[in-house]
Amino acid sequence: MYINEAKENVGKEVEIKGWVYNIRSSGKIHFLLIRDGTGIMQSVVSKSDVSEDTFNTVKKLTQESSIIVKGIVREDKRAPGGYELLLKDIKVIQLTKDYPITPKEHGVGFLMEHRHLWLRSKRQWAILRIRHRIEKSLRDFFDKQGFTLVDAPILTPNACEGSTTLFETDYFGKPAFLSQSGQLYMEAAAMAFGKVYCFGPTFRAEKSKTRRHLMEFWMLEPEIAYITFEENMKLQENMITYVVKEVLNNCKEELKIIGRPTEPLERVEPPFPKIHYKEALEILEKHGKHLEWGDDFGGDEETILAAEFDKPVFVHHFPVESKAFYMKPDPDDPETVLAADLLAPEGYGEIIGGSQRIDDYDLLLQRIKENNLSEEDYKWYLDLRKYGSVPHGGFGIGLERTVAWIAKLPHVRETIPFPRLLDKIYP
């Protein structure tokens, strides 16, 4: 039996294979907390119920020893979780000595050094279960609507945008780079499959050292042929709403463990507020932050803007010069692009960046040249505007920032099993 099946096994004799989470003793009765990956369950060992051998074996158990226990499941209000195991027999697989992570407090540095063991702690378990639920519901959302998952390459031949620092590696004597986005490949795929998305790791060699940055992070990037700018935002609203509902419905226990208040999440319903870049500047001005036209938002600015609303908020129509080369200028206002960022509530900042893409060959070529990018490198990308070009758009959602927001974590480093941080790649 797995611990999360306790309810269906009340009164039955079962076997649980797991690890010792904690042990308390009161002389002639031991309370053993066992975890098996699906949850934590208390096991009661009374001296009068078991052999002396078994009783002494339990007495000597240490934190994180691996064990297989047999006993009868019963309901008891005194047990954490409401169910406990009346232990009959125990087999010790390995008696653990000196497990470094104790039930008391530890510093972040120490815990990160022991990330491979920290994963076993209740809080980390809950966070990564929520991450899994978010990944699953994101994929379900797109799969249900007929999107095709198209995997983007991780090794790429050139700096797709030239602006950010890429990790370089050797590709049979030629330089190759770790991908920072699958978008350009998804544009090719959208012309083949109509509605596509990719979901994988992306890399940046930026010397960023903040609570919102990782060197390796996961991004889901949908791309849709013939979509309009407004439809794109609608899709994002529906996606975020779906994911939040799925977490609320399926991760009640996990949310409780990490102490995440659910009211702010329950408010997440379409439509989300949408503000023009110009309005954003006005809101910031009102809060004493003066930005010039074309300035990008920093962490502070994003927090101020998001705090104006109790839902995620779109900021759209950014100045052309502040955004990427492939974004399509608004025909009614060519100084701005048809792009929107989605800012998460509660100070979590940008979690989605999306836009209409330039579908005109000449304009795209012009923008490539203006940005000092190599025409040769983008030959295949330009081909997409030569053979049956259509209006299209998409977006990228950063998984770790989304998890950090939904789980209300102070730092993205706990949202991924093995975070890659500035200058830190162990374990």
Add this chain to the structure above:
RNA sequence: UCCCCGUUAGCUCAAUUGGCAGAGCGGGUGGCUGUUAACCACUAGGUUGUAGGUUCGAGUCCUACACGGGGAGCCA
């Protein structure tokens, strides 16, 4: 890359003005029949990050370096 803070027992932290290096957790031993990070008693555990300097005397003051944390910038 820049700014700020820190580094003392396995872990989290104390140590008054520069004057005997100490507690909780974890470990060990013993006790306790319903515990909830259990509790109680006893016990072992230290080159105070490294290298120099000032001083009768440095965990404490100075310099450099290393490592960790927080923030800024950078940032599909």
